[in-house]
Amino acid sequence: MRRLNWERVVSILLLSPAVIAIAIFVYGFIGFTAYASLSKWNQLLPDFTLVGLSNYQKLFANQRFQIDLRNTVVFTVIFLIACLAIGFLLALLLDQRIKGEGIFRGIYLFPMSISFIVTGVVWRWLLNPGSDELGSAGVNLLFDKVGLGFLKTGWYTDPKIGIMAVAIAATWQMSGYTMAMYLAGLRAIPDELREAARVDGASEVQIVRHIILPLLQPVTLSAVIVLGHISLKIYDLIVSMTGPGIGFATDVPAYFMWDTTFRGNHFARGAAIAIVLLIMVAVLIVPYLVYSTRTEAEL
Amino acid sequence: MTTHTQRTPGGMKSPIHWQRVALYAVLIAFALLYLMPVYVLIVTGMKSFAEVSLYEMWDLPKGLHFDSYAKAWFGSKAEGFRGLNVNFMNSVYLTVPATIISAMWGSINGYILAKWKFRGSEVLFPLLLFGMFIPYQSILIPLVQTLQKINIFGIKFYGSIPGLILAHVIYGIPITTLIFRNYYANVPTELVEAARIDGANIFGIYRHVLFPLSLPGFVVVMIWQFTSIWNDFLFAATVTSNPATQPITVGLNNLAGSYIVEWNVQMAGALITALPTLLVYIFLGRFFMRGLMAGSLKG
Numbered sequence: 248m249r250r251l252n253w254e255r256v257v258s259i260l261l262l263s264p265a266v267i268a269i270a271i272f273v274y275g276f277i278g279f280t281a282y283a284s285l286s287k288w289n290q291l292l293p294d295f296t297l298v299g300l301s302n303y304q305k306l307f308a309n310q311r312f313q314i315d316l317r318n319t320v321v322f323t324v325i326f327l328i329a330c331l332a333i334g335f336l337l338a339l340l341l342d343q344r345i346k347g348e349g350i351f352r353g354i355y356l357f358p359m360s361i362s363f364i365v366t367g368v369v370w371r372w373l374l375n376p377g378s379d380e381l382g383s384a385g386v387n388l389l390f391d392k393v394g395l396g397f398l399k400t401g402w403y404t405d406p407k408i409g410i411m412a413v414a415i416a417a418t419w420q421m422s423g424y425t426m427a428m429y430l431a432g433l434r435a436i437p438d439e440l441r442e443a444a445r446v447d448g449a450s451e452v453q454i455v456r457h458i459i460l461p462l463l464q465p466v467t468l469s470a471v472i473v474l475g476h477i478s479l480k481i482y483d484l485i486v487s488m489t490g491p492g493i494g495f496a497t498d499v500p501a502y503f504m505w506d507t508t509f510r511g512n513h514f515a516r517g518a519a520i521a522i523v524l525l526i527m528v529a530v531l532i533v534p535y536l537v538y539s540t541r542t543e544a545e546l
Numbered sequence: 547m548t549t550h551t552q553r554t555p556g557g558m559k560s561p562i563h564w565q566r567v568a569l570y571a572v573l574i575a576f577a578l579l580y581l582m583p584v585y586v587l588i589v590t591g592m593k594s595f596a597e598v599s600l601y602e603m604w605d606l607p608k609g610l611h612f613d614s615y616a617k618a619w620f621g622s623k624a625e626g627f628r629g630l631n632v633n634f635m636n637s638v639y640l641t642v643p644a645t646i647i648s649a650m651w652g653s654i655n656g657y658i659l660a661k662w663k664f665r666g667s668e669v670l671f672p673l674l675l676f677g678m679f680i681p682y683q684s685i686l687i688p689l690v691q692t693l694q695k696i697n698i699f700g701i702k703f704y705g706s707i708p709g710l711i712l713a714h715v716i717y718g719i720p721i722t723t724l725i726f727r728n729y730y731a732n733v734p735t736e737l738v739e740a741a742r743i744d745g746a747n748i749f750g751i752y753r754h755v756l757f758p759l760s761l762p763g764f765v766v767v768m769i770w771q772f773t774s775i776w777n778d779f780l781f782a783a784t785v786t787s788n789p790a791t792q793p794i795t796v797g798l799n800n801l802a803g804s805y806i807v808e809w810n811v812q813m814a815g816a817l818i819t820a821l822p823t824l825l826v827y828i829f830l831g832r833f834f835m836r837g838l839m840a841g842s843l844k845g
Contacts, residue, residue, distance in 0.1 A: 255662075261655075266670065273677040280686075283688075337573075345570075345573065360824055362776070364798055369583045372586070372600070372812075423580070483779040486779065504683045521686070524681040
């Protein structure tokens with residue numbers, strides 16, 4: 248028994264550096280940021296005089312921030328729907344005993360391994376609309392070549408749809424991930440279930456709608472949470488692909504935060520944006536974290 | 547009507563051929579769509595400077611030219627921009643040690659949380675995991691302040707590679723701990739008990755039982771950390787402001803954001819930046835997948 252106690256102490260000692268590091272660098276730092284967001288620190292030199300929620304009030308009244316929030320919503324909705332739809336479709340098709348499935352899977356998934364910066368640089372050129380004088384470029388040029396010229400748009404240079412162009416690039420990068428999650432989910436559904444439905448005279452569409460989709464609901468939930476928190480935090484892609492854009496057409500809170508904090512020295516305002524971002528992510532993540540670690544403990 | 551024999555997903559060969567053809571056509575169309583940016587990336591990088599025009603983006607190169615790669619790598623004194631060679635090496639000096647330290651640390655944390663559970667460890671674990679979902683904007687301000695103050699044995703942490711290593715190791719704790727904990731949880735307790743009967747203590751069990759079984763776990767964690775640290779932009783851009791110490795993602799973004807750098811040089815730079823993680827993905831793809839799945843908590 249004495250030996251056990253000695254080892255118990257050692258086990259806690261071994262874990263404690265990680266616990267202390269996370270306590271300081273995650274929770275302590277979040278506390279600091281929250282405190283700074285309530286202060287007067289809107290110049291280079293720190294000033295921790297508390298001013299209540301005035302930074303938040305000013306922030307929500309700020310036009311740029313309102314545009315950012317709207318952009319985040321538009322981006323998230325398009326990105327989520329596109330990733331889920333494409334991912335599910337590809338998974339469903341790949342589950343039909345495809346020759347060379349590994350190759351297809353590899354191709355759909357490889358963009359995941361690349362930095363958002365690379366994605367942004369490449370897609371900035373692909374979605375460069377070209378000019379009236381010199382003609383179309385990029386994807387527009389491709390549309391011209393295959394006779395789909397009517398699909399040409401200004402992509403990210405058009406303030407109305409700028410953020411959607413960024414969502415296209417993000418979907419290119421992340422939809423393979425959704426495919427992989429759905430494929431793993433599909434493989435876990437026993438064939439007998441589908442066979443039984445088929446014997447009962449269900450069509451393939453009915454089987455997908457009434458058997459496969461409901462059984463894949465947990466996968467959809469995981470995908471929504473993983474993609475959703477990526478989308479709320481999207482930053483690198485904006486930096487390398489478009490920047491904030493004309494009239495902040497492609498600006499997002501994460502970009503505004505960096506810009507106002509490290510370029511503008513408005514630390515308190517930047518901290519307030521960061522806390523708003525954190526709250527949005529926490530609303531999405533915390534229930535999921537609590538739920539999945541609890542069900543795990545029951546197993 | 548033989549609808550019930552038409553499509554038999556996961557079943558026997560279908561008598562109706564055109565459906566299979568359509569299936570493959572859709573899969574191939576998507577594959578081409580995913581590969582489209584890669585095509586532009588490779589083709590543009592190989593064109594000569596005379597051939598490069600945004601309006602001939604999709605045309606094949608007339609010969610093989612590697613001038614763009616040379617220029618992206620070495621920079622150009624005449625035109626006044628830096629090459630990526632210094633940034634590439636900075637990324638190597640950052641990624642290699644940070645990945646190794648992260649993996650070792652995560653392994654120890656995972657061991658304790660999997661095999662030395664204590665009262666409260668079920669509460670501690672989700673608190674630890676929360677750290678991997680937070681938007682890093684919410685810790686960025688105090689992180690910079692702290693790194694500016696840390697000075698150990700004359701090593702500066704702000705604006706330097708050691709500072710970035712510290713940041714990546716600490717914010718890598720949640721994911722590395724999660725992967726190792728799930729990995730070690732699958733090691734049968736009987737093995738641990740047997741070693742205990744043979745007189746092994748907490749260190750001996752790790753050294754002689756868990757660690758020798760850890761190789762696949764280490765590969766998954768190291769690939770994950772390598773990819774995310776190599777691809778990181780936010781920490782890199784915030785912590786290092788001097789071009790000589792910046793990692794490659796920041797170098798590429800500077801290159802691509804500069805109006806004096808030709809488009810084909812930017813593309814060559816993008817490919818150079820993407821290459822290491824792309825190679826890891828191509829050769830160790832299966833382990834990459836496992837890391838991805840762990841990222842959605844389904845380890």
